[in-house]
Amino acid sequence: MSQASFKEFLWKNYQIAFKNQDLLQEALTQRNYLNEHPQEHGRDYQRLEFLGDAVMQEAVTEYLFKRYPNWHEGQLTEMRITMVQTRSFAHFARVIHLDEGIRLGKGEEMNGARNRDSLLEDIWEAFIGALYLDQGSQVLRQLLEKTLFAAIDDNFFDQFIDFKSRLQERLQVKGAVAIEYVTLKEEVLPDHIQRFEVSVSVDGQELAQGSGRSIKDAEKAAARLALQELDNKK
Amino acid sequence: MSQASFKEFLWKNYQIAFKNQDLLQEALTQRNYLNEHPQEHGRDYQRLEFLGDAVMQEAVTEYLFKRYPNWHEGQLTEMRITMVQTRSFAHFARVIHLDEGIRLGKGEEMNGARNRDSLLEDIWEAFIGALYLDQGSQVLRQLLEKTLFAAIDDNFFDQFIDFKSRLQERLQVKGAVAIEYVTLKEEVLPDHIQRFEVSVSVDGQELAQGSGRSIKDAEKAAARLALQELDNKK
Numbered sequence: 001m002s003q004a005s006f007k008e009f010l011w012k013n014y015q016i017a018f019k020n021q022d023l024l025q026e027a028l029t030q031r032n033y034l035n036e037h038p039q040e041h042g043r044d045y046q047r048l049e050f051l052g053d054a055v056m057q058e059a060v061t062e063y064l065f066k067r068y069p070n071w072h073e074g075q076l077t078e079m080r081i082t083m084v085q086t087r088s089f090a091h092f093a094r095v096i097h098l099d100e101g102i103r104l105g106k107g108e109e110m111n112g113a114r115n116r117d118s119l120l121e122d123i124w125e126a127f128i129g130a131l132y133l134d135q136g137s138q139v140l141r142q143l144l145e146k147t148l149f150a151a152i153d154d155n156f157f158d159q160f161i162d163f164k165s166r167l168q169e170r171l172q173v174k175g176a177v178a179i180e181y182v183t184l185k186e187e188v189l190p191d192h193i194q195r196f197e198v199s200v201s202v203d204g205q206e207l208a209q210g211s212g213r214s215i216k217d218a219e220k221a222a223a224r225l226a227l228q229e230l231d232n233k234k
Numbered sequence: 235m236s237q238a239s240f241k242e243f244l245w246k247n248y249q250i251a252f253k254n255q256d257l258l259q260e261a262l263t264q265r266n267y268l269n270e271h272p273q274e275h276g277r278d279y280q281r282l283e284f285l286g287d288a289v290m291q292e293a294v295t296e297y298l299f300k301r302y303p304n305w306h307e308g309q310l311t312e313m314r315i316t317m318v319q320t321r322s323f324a325h326f327a328r329v330i331h332l333d334e335g336i337r338l339g340k341g342e343e344m345n346g347a348r349n350r351d352s353l354l355e356d357i358w359e360a361f362i363g364a365l366y367l368d369q370g371s372q373v374l375r376q377l378l379e380k381t382l383f384a385a386i387d388d389n390f391f392d393q394f395i396d397f398k399s400r401l402q403e404r405l406q407v408k409g410a411v412a413i414e415y416v417t418l419k420e421e422v423l424p425d426h427i428q429r430f431e432v433s434v435s436v437d438g439q440e441l442a443q444g445s446g447r448s449i450k451d452a453e454k455a456a457a458r459l460a461l462q463e464l465d466n467k468k
Contacts, residue, residue, distance in 0.1 A: 047299065050307040054288075054295035061288035065281065073284040 003028070006101035014096070014143055018134050023048075025103070027130035028123065030113075032105025045126035052129030059137075059144055060084055067152075078166075082157045083148060090117035092147050093124040163223035167200070170230060177202050181219045184209065198222045237262070240335035248330070248377055252368050257282075259337070261364035262357065264347075266339025279360035286363030293371075293378055294318055301386075312400075316391045317382060324351035326381045327358040397457035401434070404464060411436050415453045418443065432456045 010016045018024040022042060031044040060083050064076050071079075082088070093099060099114055102123055113119045132140050151157065171177045185197040198218035199209045208229055210221030241258075244250045252258040256276060265278040294317050298310050305313075316322070327333060333348055336357055347353050366374050385391065405411045419431040432452040433443045442463055444455030 046307040047305075047310070050310050051295055051299045054292040058288045058292035061285055065285045071281075073280045076281070076284050 003101045003103075006097045009097045009100075014146065016131070016135065016139065016143065018130070020134050023130045023134050024127075027052075027126040028098075028101045029103045030105060030108060030119070032108055033103040036105055045123060048126040048129035049122050050129070052125035052127065052132070055132045055140070056089075056125060056128050057084060059140065060148070063144070063149055079157075082160045083152075085160065086117050086121045087160060088148070088157065089124040090120035092151075093120040093127075095147055096143075098123055098127055158224065161224075163220050163227060167223040167226055170227065171202055178204075180204075181222065183215060183218070200226050237335045237337075240331045243331045243334075248380065250365070250369065250373065250377065252364070254368050257364045257368050258361075261286075261360040262332075262335045263337045264339060264342060264353070266342055267337040270339055279357060282360035282363035283356050284363070286359035286361065286366070289366045289374070290323075290359060290362050291318060293374065294382065297378070297383055313391075316394045317386075319394065320351050320355045321394060322382070322391065323358040324354035326385075327354040327361075329381055330377075332357055332361055392458065395458075397454050397461060401457040401460055404461065405436055412438075414438075415456065417449060417452070434460050 007017070026043050027045050027048045029042060029044050031046075034040055034042070034044055057080075060080055061076075064071075064079055064083075068076065068079075099120060102114055102119070104113055108114075108119075128140065131143065168179060171179060180201045182199050182201070183196060184199055185195075187195050189195055194213055195211060196213070196215050196218040197209060197211045198215065198221075200207050200219070200222040208222050208225035210218050210223070210225055212218035212221050241251070260277050261279050261282045263276060263278050265280075268274055268276070268278055291314075294314055295310075298305075298313055298317075302310065302313075333354060336348055336353070338347055342348075342353075362374065365377065402413060405413060414435045416433050416435070417430060418433055419429075421429050423429055428447055429445060430447070430449050430452040431443060431445045432449065432455075434441050434453070434456040442456050442459035444452050444457070444459055446452035446455050
């Protein structure tokens with residue numbers, strides 16, 4: 001695990017090689033590392049994080065705006081919130097092996113900061129800021145197409161969405177309603193995996209059925225499908 | 235006052251002419267206008283506002299990042315907050331005569347919405363979103379150079395900054411201090427304009443002097459100069 005292997009990973013998987021290595025170093029350097037290495041004259045990642053935060057927000061906004069021409073601003077905002085958040089950015093920082101490249105202070109290293117979501121989020125934003133400056137918006141966009149944007153099609157962001165709350169909010173717009181989740185079936189598949197089937201009803205009328213490996217997952221799936229049904233009816 | 239005169243103003247002063255007139259219309263249209271004109275099939279400005287908000291944030295962030303290479307992220311954030319805010323955007327909406335182009339519902343028109351800062355902020359963002367889509371980031375950047383970014387050199391944003399609070403925060407970082415403003419001079423100039431001179435001291439030591447047409451303005455000027463002095467000493 002080293003910066004060299006991170007750079008190799010970036011080149012092999014995304015054909016990205018920084019022209020300005022100092023810029024990449026800045027994005028990967030935590031403040032205490034500099035305190036412990038007074039001979040280094042670089043900066044820590046915080047200025048680049050300031051830039052990258054805005055660059056990420058703009059890139060995701062523009063992508064969603066163009067991808068979903070029929071969504072209204074409320075739907076776009078909801079989707080952006082699920083994509084632009086700590087757990088999401090930390091995940092993609094790990095996907096591109098950014099965690100291997102970070103230059104940490106010793107104390108932070110011992111405290112496990114290298115695997116902490118909040119640090120990985122910061123470093124992801126700083127890296128995006130550096131990439132934007134070094135390679136331009138086209139290369140940045142290509143990286144996001146292969147990571148964050150591709151994840152939409154894999155339903156990756158569903159894990160961050162509370163579909164049951166969202167369904168409730170949607171249905172309660174016109175006043176109080178009774179939403180009921182009923183477990184229809186519970187079975188054990190040959191490989192010892194449990195499978196639940198759940199239906200969701202509002203005021204006694206079934207909206208959708210969902211399945212999952214736990215009752216919670218099945219209810220979430222049912223709520224997600226019910227929301228889709230409601231969207232299609234509009 | 236009409237859309238035609240707004241478009242003429244945009245062309246004469248900024249050499250901007252939209253290729254896609256529907257997009258410009260969308261940015262200028264308030265929801266109730268559409269309700270009152272059911273024959274129109276366009277949308278209101280809200281989707282474009284969602285885009286333009288992120289585009290503005292990114293453009294200002296990138297500009298400040300590059301203009302002030304020695305500022306740390308705290309200073310950059312402070313400056314961005316003063317630039318990206320309702321009063322600022324409403325001002326520049328008026329500067330480019332956007333207010334003349336808005337298509338409002340009758341009720342809003344009667345309630346004076348055309349001159350309301352919150353609406354002008356929304357329309358500014360929607361217009362920026364439309365401009366970005368229609369003309370690209372270079373043209374957008376040129377418009378901002380002539381408006382928002384030029385205003386930095388005119389100290390336009392100073393009016394939004396509470397320099398006295400900022401000085402207090404800066405000085406109190408290392409513990410409690412006694413900050414004192416003393417009026418040194420009060421005079422009436424030939425044209426009946428009052429002029430005040432104020433000094434600001436911390437723990438009995440003078441930091442700076444400032445002048446203005448009221449004691450409040452003079453104190454603000456003194457605080458601003460004191461902050462500059464502190465920055466220069468670093």
